[in-house]
Amino acid sequence: MPDAAPLPPDFYHRDVVDVARDLIGCLLMRQSRSGRTVGRIVETEAYLASGDPACHAARGMTRRNRVMFGAPGKAYVYSIHTRFCLNAVSQAKGEPAAVLIRAVEPLEGIDLMAQRRRTDRMLDLARGPGRLCEAFQIDRRLDDFPLTRGTRLWIAPPDEPISSTDITVSSRIGIRLAQDLPLRFFLDGSPFVSGPRRWHRRPIDHRRLHQRNRHTG
DNA sequence: CTACCGATTGACT
DNA sequence: GTCAATCGGTAGA
Numbered sequence: 001m002p003d004a005a006p007l008p009p010d011f012y013h014r015d016v017v018d019v020a021r022d023l024i025g026c027l028l029m030r031q032s033r034s035g036r037t038v039g040r041i042v043e044t045e046a047y048l049a050s051g052d053p054a055c056h057a058a059r060g061m062t063r064r065n066r067v068m069f070g071a072p073g074k075a076y077v078y079s080i081h082t083r084f085c086l087n088a089v090s091q092a093k094g095e096p097a098a099v100l101i102r103a104v105e106p107l108e109g110i111d112l113m114a115q116r117r118r119t120d121r122m123l124d125l126a127r128g129p130g131r132l133c134e135a136f137q138i139d140r141r142l143d144d145f146p147l148t149r150g151t152r153l154w155i156a157p158p159d160e161p162i163s164s165t166d167i168t169v170s171s172r173i174g175i176r177l178a179q180d181l182p183l184r185f186f187l188d189g190s191p192f193v194s195g196p197r198r199w200h201r202r203p204i205d206h207r208r209l210h211q212r213n214r215h216t217g
Numbered sequence: 218c219t220a221c222c223g224a225t226t227g228a229c230t
Numbered sequence: 231g232t233c234a235a236t237c238g239g240t241a242g243a
Binding site: 047055078082087100102128129130131172175 | 222223224225226
Binding site for chain 3: 062
């Protein structure tokens, strides 16, 4: 595969929902000392600058989410449950919005991904945001890194055209708040997509409700 | 400092 | 389908 040029800053300088949809089919590129890995983005989620309580920026700037408040086109990498998640900061400076890259189809550097993930199963290499980051050796050192340079970590346009009719929307995965917003996009029919393949509503978490009720009396 | 919690994953029924 | 290990981030005393 030839070197693929990165998407320009203007690509990210648009409504975050448009960016999330248009990232489906794009190529996630990672060049590290140990080699190159490439994957086709098959699943994303948008996190909105306003009206979205599930967005990390919903309750103001902190040390963790500060990158979201900056210029579009940068990586926002955060840790959760000992894993990392990769986002592309989008929309506009001062409007903290981002696209979570949830899954890619491994295309190049599959052996390297398998080594990092300690599994040979193709479907376990980069299906899910935490697995993806492990396969691509992405951690908080890449927080605030520009995705528009074509070095270390970048995103390139699709290698083959994606029809908008092949992209499905659903609710987002793994969040407690704002579960009903249609902000998850995925490539219809791809086995490399994580989670449900159609619209769903997550079940009520009774354990958490109980804890919450007990705590608030 | 403590307490709580999660944009997850892997193991298990 | 269910469940919890695990730890950095966050808020608050």
